Amino acid sequence: MDFALTEEQEMIAQTARDFFDENATSDRTRAAMQGNGIDPELWQSFAGELGLAGLVIAEEHGGSQLGMVELASVAEAAGANVAALPLLGNAMAACALTAGGSQEQKSEFLPQLASGELIASVGFATAGAVRFAGGKVDGVVKNVPHGGAAGLLVVFDGGNGWVLRADDAGVRSETPVTMDQTRPLARIRFDGASATPLENAGSALAAALEAGLVCLSAEALGGAQACLDRTVAYSKDRVQFGRPIGSFQAYKHRLADMMVGIEQSRSAVYWAACCVDENAAETPLALHGAKSFVADTYFKCAGDMIQLHGGIGFTWEHDAHLFFKRAKTIQNLLGTSDWHREQVAAMVLDGTQTGEAA
Numbered sequence: 001m002d003f004a005l006t007e008e009q010e011m012i013a014q015t016a017r018d019f020f021d022e023n024a025t026s027d028r029t030r031a032a033m034q035g036n037g038i039d040p041e042l043w044q045s046f047a048g049e050l051g052l053a054g055l056v057i058a059e060e061h062g063g064s065q066l067g068m069v070e071l072a073s074v075a076e077a078a079g080a081n082v083a084a085l086p087l088l089g090n091a092m093a094a095c096a097l098t099a100g101g102s103q104e105q106k107s108e109f110l111p112q113l114a115s116g117e118l119i120a121s122v123g124f125a126t127a128g129a130v131r132f133a134g135g136k137v138d139g140v141v142k143n144v145p146h147g148g149a150a151g152l153l154v155v156f157d158g159g160n161g162w163v164l165r166a167d168d169a170g171v172r173s174e175t176p177v178t179m180d181q182t183r184p185l186a187r188i189r190f191d192g193a194s195a196t197p198l199e200n201a202g203s204a205l206a207a208a209l210e211a212g213l214v215c216l217s218a219e220a221l222g223g224a225q226a227c228l229d230r231t232v233a234y235s236k237d238r239v240q241f242g243r244p245i246g247s248f249q250a251y252k253h254r255l256a257d258m259m260v261g262i263e264q265s266r267s268a269v270y271w272a273a274c275c276v277d278e279n280a281a282e283t284p285l286a287l288h289g290a291k292s293f294v295a296d297t298y299f300k301c302a303g304d305m306i307q308l309h310g311g312i313g314f315t316w317e318h319d320a321h322l323f324f325k326r327a328k329t330i331q332n333l334l335g336t337s338d339w340h341r342e343q344v345a346a347m348v349l350d351g352t353q354t355g356e357a358a
Contacts, residue, residue, distance in 0.1 A: 047116020100204025
């Protein structure tokens, strides 16, 4: 398996970094937090001018037909700026429809997702929370990222899955205040909402989870790197006792620990992305390992960033809290770190990660 990025992948990554560095500013992110968690101008440019909303969508539906490595590089750049856009939900929905949607669903929705005209999200209901009969869905699904702003919903309940229009009369969304206001989590209720079943819900669910775990892990990697970069810059500017605080040995040790964790995280993220693209046998192990390790690394780096900035790091005016809240939310989305480590342990014990199971 080749872990080196191609020239095209490097170009996509650099384009994404430049775009988010220039446009996903703190002021714009904070303004989006007062609304639905989406910077509309940022999303329009991301989808329309750069065409990155269709990254994982087939060319026949208006996309670029690229893979998880490219998605990871874009998500890493977005995470480095805590960008307020619905990348996670759109990527999961696009992959779910591609893998398990009917031809009619693909033709209708994928071009709109690729253009950014339609915002989508994915909800995972607890067992028995959603009921489907006669083309109608009843029940509730929680913690849907940017669910209040989505126009299209893909909902899973166990091995079943459906596609719904969010403007249907039977769909009601509530968006309580959550920790990370750059990615509001909605509670969506269905009361006789019109829905169409996915053609292959199992494949759709697997594809949605793969895209979601790669996206979150890459976001965490970008966020952790930004925490380190910003703290290093601060350590050079802040002077105490006549010298920059970054020259003190104890401070250097903390920065070094952050760097080591981030480098390990980078390997984990791109190994997982490569595994998905190449349909490798190690894919489940790589995804669980990346999500648990990188999410925890990000949370540690975000906490260190606050502490190493001293008093200013605790203030609302400083962006450190944006990274900290995003990190904590990522730890809990699509399974906690403890849950993912349990899956890794189970695979190691029964040998499935190497194909040794009977």
